Amino acid sequence: MKKYKFSLWILLILNFINFFSHAQSKVQQWDRFEVKLEYKSQKNNFSEVNISAIFTGKDTTISVQGFYDGNNTFVIRFMPNKMGIWKYNTQSNVSELNNKKGEFECVKAEGSNHGMVKVSEIYNFKYADGKQYFPLGTTAYAWTHMANDVQELTLKTLKNTGFNKIRMGVFPKNYDLVKEEPTLYPYQIKSTKKDSLGKEIKVWDFTQFNPAFFQHLEKRIDELKDLGIEADLIIFHPYDKGRWGFDEMSMEANLQYIKYLTARLSSFRNVWWSMANEYDYVKSKTDADWITLTKAVVKNDPYRHLCSIHGSTGRYFDYWRPEFTHVSIQDEAPVMNYGAAPIVRNIYNKPTIFDEVGYEGNLKHRWGRYSGEEMNHLIWMGLIGGTYVTHGESYMFKDLRDTIFWGKGGEFKGTSWKRIAFIRNILEKANAPIEQADLSRDSKIATTGKGVYFIYFGKDMNETWLFNLPSKNANFEKVKKGNRYKVEIIDTWDMTIKEVPSIFEVGEVNDYRLYDKDLKQVRLPLKPYIALRITKII
Amino acid sequence: MKKYKFSLWILLILNFINFFSHAQSKVQQWDRFEVKLEYKSQKNNFSEVNISAIFTGKDTTISVQGFYDGNNTFVIRFMPNKMGIWKYNTQSNVSELNNKKGEFECVKAEGSNHGMVKVSEIYNFKYADGKQYFPLGTTAYAWTHMANDVQELTLKTLKNTGFNKIRMGVFPKNYDLVKEEPTLYPYQIKSTKKDSLGKEIKVWDFTQFNPAFFQHLEKRIDELKDLGIEADLIIFHPYDKGRWGFDEMSMEANLQYIKYLTARLSSFRNVWWSMANEYDYVKSKTDADWITLTKAVVKNDPYRHLCSIHGSTGRYFDYWRPEFTHVSIQDEAPVMNYGAAPIVRNIYNKPTIFDEVGYEGNLKHRWGRYSGEEMNHLIWMGLIGGTYVTHGESYMFKDLRDTIFWGKGGEFKGTSWKRIAFIRNILEKANAPIEQADLSRDSKIATTGKGVYFIYFGKDMNETWLFNLPSKNANFEKVKKGNRYKVEIIDTWDMTIKEVPSIFEVGEVNDYRLYDKDLKQVRLPLKPYIALRITKII
Known part of the structure; x- marks a missing residue:
């Protein structure tokens, strides 16, 4: 009994040290906070030990699962989505891993950290x-x-x-x-056997990860x-x-x-x-x-x-x-x-x-x-x-x-x-998604809705392009008479962007489209894979 | 009380006559069987009277709703999907329309009656x-x-x-x-009113159909x-x-x-x-x-x-x-x-x-x-x-x-x-559905899977076409070396079909396709909207 108590103390101290050595006190938003807890057992730590934690922020509570990482170490990872203090409390079917508490501060993301993609x-x-x-x-x-x-x-x-x-x-x-053949496998090997051709086959223990x-x-x-x-x-x-x-x-x-x-x-x-x-x-x-x-x-x-x-x-x-x-x-x-x-x-x-x-x-x-x-x-x-x-x-x-x-x-x-x-x-x-400007009618022109259009001519080779836009502009404001635009020629293969030295101004709507009022054309290179970037001048 | 009984008798007799005059004793499969029942009331016959019937065939039971057809007439319609004797029994919240029984024989469909499309x-x-x-x-x-x-x-x-x-x-x-302006309306008119411009507007009684x-x-x-x-x-x-x-x-x-x-x-x-x-x-x-x-x-x-x-x-x-x-x-x-x-x-x-x-x-x-x-x-x-x-x-x-x-x-x-x-x-x-033979790879050729292919050239105008088929034939058997085909040229606009006076035999698979073993070509009219029908010779 005394021995047991002693071991427990050691373990608690170890956990305590563990906590301070592994848990970061400040973590950037969308970075990873990690709790490591040590626990030695004769169990299958992957399948017989449950561990999770509840993280509580200012107005959010998130429950996360932990996992066994080998080496008598259990890990709980958390990605804070909001700044401020987060506290956690662990749950486990093993008392030594249960009710472990701690906290950290989530600070503003820096540098290239923009968070998860959604x-x-x-x-x-x-x-x-x-x-x-x-x-x-x-x-x-x-x-x-x-x-x-x-x-x-x-x-x-x-x-x-x-x-x-x-x-x-x-x-x-x-x-x-x-x-x-990989050097690492996701599971531990239970045994090996030979197939009918004498080739070695690994028998995995699917209850034991590697x-x-x-x-x-x-x-x-x-x-x-x-x-x-x-x-x-x-x-x-x-x-x-x-x-x-x-x-x-x-x-x-x-x-x-x-x-x-x-x-x-x-x-x-x-x-x-x-x-x-x-x-x-x-x-x-x-x-x-x-x-x-x-x-x-x-x-x-x-x-x-x-x-x-x-x-x-x-x-x-x-x-x-x-x-x-x-x-x-x-x-x-x-x-x-x-x-x-x-x-x-x-x-x-x-x-x-x-x-x-x-x-x-x-x-x-x-x-x-x-x-x-x-x-x-x-x-x-x-x-x-x-x-x-x-x-x-x-x-x-x-x-x-x-x-x-x-x-x-x-x-x-x-x-x-x-x-x-x-x-x-x-x-x-x-800096904005592009979508078809005139859906199901003109499939070569896309709009950002913010005054920028892209036209992609693909495999068509053209010498000139008569400046014109569809009046429909997705669900954004339609193109209006008097709007003025600059045009850049993008060679998508040669990776060049050349601005056309003219300003284009559209006239009245003519059969669903608006043309440059003077019917000005853009001279194009007679090449495939040419695109245009058309930008409204405000 | 006596009067009531008398009316009921009259009604029952009327219904009886009605039944024999309206209900057909033989009805083709997928044709319409109709039960007409007369009933006079002061109710809203559309919304206050429920009527339905259960039709029982050899191994099928189908429940159908009836409806009020005006003129004190309630109608139940039924389309038999199987041949043999069908019996029916009506249900209604009005006793005079409830528990009316009858039967008819569903006989084989004839002529242009092919049944419902499914x-x-x-x-x-x-x-x-x-x-x-x-x-x-x-x-x-x-x-x-x-x-x-x-x-x-x-x-x-x-x-x-x-x-x-x-x-x-x-x-x-x-x-x-x-x-x-239509001559008939789906609803009965409750009243009329004038709009702000003096135009007459009909006010419908949406509880009374016409x-x-x-x-x-x-x-x-x-x-x-x-x-x-x-x-x-x-x-x-x-x-x-x-x-x-x-x-x-x-x-x-x-x-x-x-x-x-x-x-x-x-x-x-x-x-x-x-x-x-x-x-x-x-x-x-x-x-x-x-x-x-x-x-x-x-x-x-x-x-x-x-x-x-x-x-x-x-x-x-x-x-x-x-x-x-x-x-x-x-x-x-x-x-x-x-x-x-x-x-x-x-x-x-x-x-x-x-x-x-x-x-x-x-x-x-x-x-x-x-x-x-x-x-x-x-x-x-x-x-x-x-x-x-x-x-x-x-x-x-x-x-x-x-x-x-x-x-x-x-x-x-x-x-x-x-x-x-x-x-x-x-x-x-x-006489078989057509589908793409080589999905997402060759969008101009379709197969029936039964040895018939269609190629549609659309707006492309060609002088010749080198006989070739994709080896892939949807989920049907792949094209094999030695298969022989005849070709017909379909002018989809001029509505002509001309058989090519040659037989084509395919050789080995060459890069996913099989060509005529002698590389025979088909002479095409230099016109748009040309299709080919290619039929395997068995």
């Missing part, structure tokens, strides 16, 4: 601090599972681009051109955050094919995995949940399963990170369900021709991202052999329709051991990635 | 007897409210066309070019049925503008109207429910109201007729709701360019009808001035995408008193209507 203006996104966010993403499904030098190279590559989102999987990938795997993933997500990049985190995918079995775990294991993942990662402000890549190729799960799993993610995420699901080409899930904050689609059809992307947006009334329209590359597969020009063109086709298109690159110059960015990260070898910063600059200067 | 193969339609139904509709919103000779002319016009569906409103229309109005509508719907035309009946519309007030009745009156309309018309096999035209312009109703009203229609319709709702340009309602059997959209964007129509179909997984893409005509409005060629082209653009496009015509040669078919019916004055029978013939010969 849906804004129905079809678009803003950071929590109000800054407009225009998703310009790329894809590297298994980059965190490659050799360490490749991972470091990926980060270095991304640093020198304009990308602000990346699609990436939690689980490793086993696919035609991506065969690398904290090192998740710590590594978290490190990479934090590094992306420091680069201003959102991690569009793919929770499940079909690219396993019997190698590890992570695509065919039991529903119970799936739900435990979601609980653990969300407990660990919800406090990372740059995380988005992508329930799956090509969900319909995951043969072990039904549409009903996907809904169950999505609801589990939403339930366990107190901050309501962006959440969607992605299917194979032309496969549209029930994106109207309230769990999905936005539409994440694999389909090139909506951006191959004018006028289709806005239809998708209109149907769902949610932000629409074409998260896979094919890749710039040199593969034999038709999904992986766009020219850089085509990839860049498709991104612009999305933008002019009020939607967003994700970039991807699939160049392979050696063999499957080559680092194809689409799967492995590494270095970009193409040309379209270089245009992303240029596009982002244009969008951020506009 | 959804088939997810994206398409079939009659109840299994015959494929390809919707080729036109529009005459207020034709039943015009002078009688115009109505007769409309029927005569439709008889000589290939149309098998028409969009038409229950209520009269008050719109820029449609100002005719049976003559509905009898007239029914006569017209039956006449359409005899022409093989489905009545896509628009229940509400916004084209009233304070003239009659049918667009701003109370919700109670709306629900009474739905109850009355469905009781009268559900037994008409060629009725489709269109909850509204341009629902979003009906300012008195919210989206929630539309859902309530749609649920009421579905609840009161024991046969589950096709049901949808139609909005303004680019306005997509929640078509995924189970109440909607198909998608009925106003939007030209999906058929202006290749590849967009299949996206809409994929999103909803329901039959998709673009029920307003603009009209062939000569109006100043841009919605009413397509050439005949353009109208015909848009219909083909829909078909090649696995969807359907409704025709419409808006020629006005005199002034607003002219019979513009779109609003009033009358005669067609354009050119595209002449192509409908030609299209219908092609589709009925195919």
Whole structure:
């Protein structure tokens, strides 16, 4: 009895020290506050120990789940969304972890910390601090599972681009051109056995996570955050094919995995949940399963990170369900021709991202052999329709051991990635979402509603353009006689912006459009991929 | 007391005679069986008398509502969906109408009676007897409210066309070019008053329908049925503008109207429910109201007729709701360019009808001035995408008193209507739905999956076409080396079909496609609107 008491004292002291050594007293808004508690047991700390905490701010109470991080350490993470003092109190089925109290001060965000990205203006996104966010993403499904030098190279590559989102999987990938064995696994190995061909197969203990795997993933997500990049985190995918079995775990294991993942990662402000890549190729799960799993993610995420699901080409899930904050689609059809992307947006009334329209590359597969020009063109086709298109690159110059960015990260070898910063600059200067000015009638012109228009001529090559605008200006004030505009010619491929040395003034409405009163024309370069930025002079 | 008994006897005898004079003993499957019961009261027979009946067939029981048809007559209508003996028993809150029994025999459908149109193969339609139904509709919103000779002319016009569906409103229309005062109104007039300009305004008794109005509508719907035309009946519309007030009745009156309309018309096999035209312009109703009203229609319709709702340009309602059997959209964007129509179909997984893409005509409005060629082209653009496009015509040669078919019916004055029978013939010969063969990759080719393909070149003019097919053939068996085909050139505008005097045999798959093994070409007329019908030789 005395011994027991003594141990308890030691533990309490340890916890006390622990608290002060690990808990930060000041945390920026939307940064991460962490409580670490030590507790040694003979239990399965993942499945038999519950731990959570209630955080109470000035006028908000948020309940968050904790998790076991290995090494006798339990962690509770919290992302404060409001400034001021936050107090917490832990709950656990283990008395040593229960009723632990503390507080910290949430201070103003600084530098590049703009908070979580949220849906804004129905079809678009803003950071929590109000800054407009225009998703310009790329894809590297298994980059965190490659050799360490490749991972470091990926980060270095991304640093020198304009990308602000990346699609990436939690689980490793086993696919035609991506065969690398990861060094870390999400679960602990129960045993190994040999298959009929004598190949070693790992038998996982799906009740025991491998904290090192998740710590590594978290490190990479934090590094992306420091680069201003959102991690569009793919929770499940079909690219396993019997190698590890992570695509065919039991529903119970799936739900435990979601609980653990969300407990660990919800406090990372740059995380988005992508329930799956090509969900319909995951043969072990039904549409009903996907809904169950999505609801589990939403339930366990107190901050309501962006959440969607992605299917194979032309496969549209029930994106109207309230769990999905936005539409994440694999389909090139909506951006191959004018006028289709806005239809998708209109149907769902949610932000629409074409998260896979094919890749710039040199593969034999038709999904992986766009020219850089085509990839860049498709991104612009999305933008002019009020939607967003994700970039991807699939160049392979050696063999499957080559680092194809689409799967492995590494270095970009193409040309379209270089245009992303240029596009982002244009969008951020506009500082407002763009949408079709004259929906279903003129699919080449988009408006910000704030006096700025974009026209994208795509593959049409023109020598001149007669200045004219539709009188309809989305739901904003119509164009009026006497309005004056300046015009800039954007070469989306050569990345030049040249101002036209004339001012244009529109006359009366003529058959739904207003022309320059003197029918002045703009001289255009006889080239494809030309856009115009038209700005009202106030 | 004696007197009462005597009256009751008279009534019973009257009912007895009534029964034998009105109830048919043999009725074709999907035809209409009618029970008429006489009952005189001082009540409001529309709102205070309930009458319904249960019809029991061999293994089916169907409950139907009856209605008051004026003249002391209550009517119960029933459409038998199965052959054999059906017995009925009435229920009423009035004892004289309660517990009336009878039976009839449902016999095999004959001639042009194919039954109700239902959804088939997810994206398409079939009659109840299994015959494929390809919707080729036109529009005459207020034709039943015009002078009688115009109505007769409309029927005569439709008889000589290939149309098998028409969009038409229950209520009269008050719109820029449609100002005719109807001779019949759906409600009885309570009183009249003058507005501030001295114009007479009718005050309706929304609790008292005008049976003559509905009898007239029914006569017209039956006449359409005899022409093989489905009545896509628009229940509400916004084209009233304070003239009659049918667009701003109370919700109670709306629900009474739905109850009355469905009781009268559900037994008409060629009725489709269109909850509204341009629902979003009906300012008195919210989206929630539309859902309530749609649920009421579905609840009161024991046969589950096709049901949808139609909005303004680019306005997509929640078509995924189970109440909607198909998608009925106003939007030209999906058929202006290749590849967009299949996206809409994929999103909803329901039959998709673009029920307003603009009209062939000569109006100043841009919605009413397509050439005949353009109208015909848009219909083909829909078909090649696995969807359907409704025709419409808006020629006005005199002034607003002219019979513009779109609003009033009358005669067609354009050119595209002449192509409908030609299209219908092609589709009925195919006798299977067509869909994109290689979704999101090649939007110009559609397959029936039964060895017949259609390619539509649209506005492209070609001199030759190198015989080739995608290896992908929707979800049907892929194209194989050695398959042999014949080719017919369809001039969709000139309405000619010419067989190419060669047989084509495909070689190996070459980059997702199979070419004629000798690279044989098809000589094409250098004209727009050319299609090909490619038929596998078995």
